[in-house]
Amino acid sequence: QKEVEQNSGPLSVPEGAIASLNCTYSDRVSQSFFWYRQYSGKSPELIMSIYSNGDKEDGRFTAQLNKASQYVSLLIRDSQPSDSATYLCAVNFSASKIIFGSGTRLSIRP
Amino acid sequence: GAVVSQHPSRVICKSGTSVKIECRSLDFQATTMFWYRQFPKQSLMLMATSNEGSKATYEQGVEKDKFLINHASLTLSTLTVTSAHPEDSSFYICSANRDEYGYTFGSGTRLTVV
Numbered sequence: 581q582k583e584v585e586q587n588s589g590p591l592s593v594p595e596g597a598i599a600s601l602n603c604t605y606s607d608r609v610s611q612s613f614f615w616y617r618q619y620s621g622k623s624p625e626l627i628m629s630i631y632s633n634g635d636k637e638d639g640r641f642t643a644q645l646n647k648a649s650q651y652v653s654l655l656i657r658d659s660q661p662s663d664s665a666t667y668l669c670a671v672n673f674s675a676s677k678i679i680f681g682s683g684t685r686l687s688i689r690p
Numbered sequence: 691g692a693v694v695s696q697h698p699s700r701v702i703c704k705s706g707t708s709v710k711i712e713c714r715s716l717d718f719q720a721t722t723m724f725w726y727r728q729f730p731k732q733s734l735m736l737m738a739t740s741n742e743g744s745k746a747t748y749e750q751g752v753e754k755d756k757f758l759i760n761h762a763s764l765t766l767s768t769l770t771v772t773s774a775h776p777e778d779s780s781f782y783i784c785s786a787n788r789d790e791y792g793y794t795f796g797s798g799t800r801l802t803v804v
Contacts, residue, residue: 623696623797678724
């Protein structure tokens with residue numbers, strides 16, 4: 581069974597610090613990886629996608645992928661209170677279907 | 691862009707009735723759409739993959755006769771919850787993939803069955 585694992589949190593980070601979110605996945609052949617942010621009662625919104633090993637940066641966000649370790653992470657620099665949300669890791673296991681992790685609740689304390 | 695519109699955003703229905711949820715891709719054609727369900731404080735669970743012009747593919751444990759999916763055009767997929775019961779109350783979200791934009795989600799439908 582294909583699995584995507586995340587620590588459910590909550591992860592509490594002071595404002596201005598770096599928040600680090602982690603995700604592991606079970607299938608070595610997975611090619612596409614995504615990080616979504618979901619506010620309570622809302623649908624997920626895409627933050628980052630990453631397809632190859634290494635780092636990918638977009639503004640305050642950096643996604644890191646290590647396929648050998650089956651590990652993908654998201655770093656949020658200069659954390660803001662508005663970053664408080666649940667962050668979902670998603671992996672494309674086959675064709676066009678993606679599976680989500682259970683999500684990590686992030687809380688940025690002022 | 692890649693905009694997915696979902697309606698209604700919120701619906702309350704009586705137990706035993708059916709509810710239809712629509713998912714439209716507004717600025718692109720989607721041969722495949724995905725339906726998810728999310729219970730409070732849980733992650734999104736894929737229910738089924740909707741395929742334009744053919745039968746939907748359901749995930750294990752999802753009753754295809756209860757959750758009817760129709761994908762009659764390249765921009766519209768519908769999910770009908772038949773004979774709804776209180777345990778079907780959940781947040782239903784559709785999604786479509788547009789290559790360069792990734793997977794985009796509709797705004798979700800909060801279903802409450804009373």
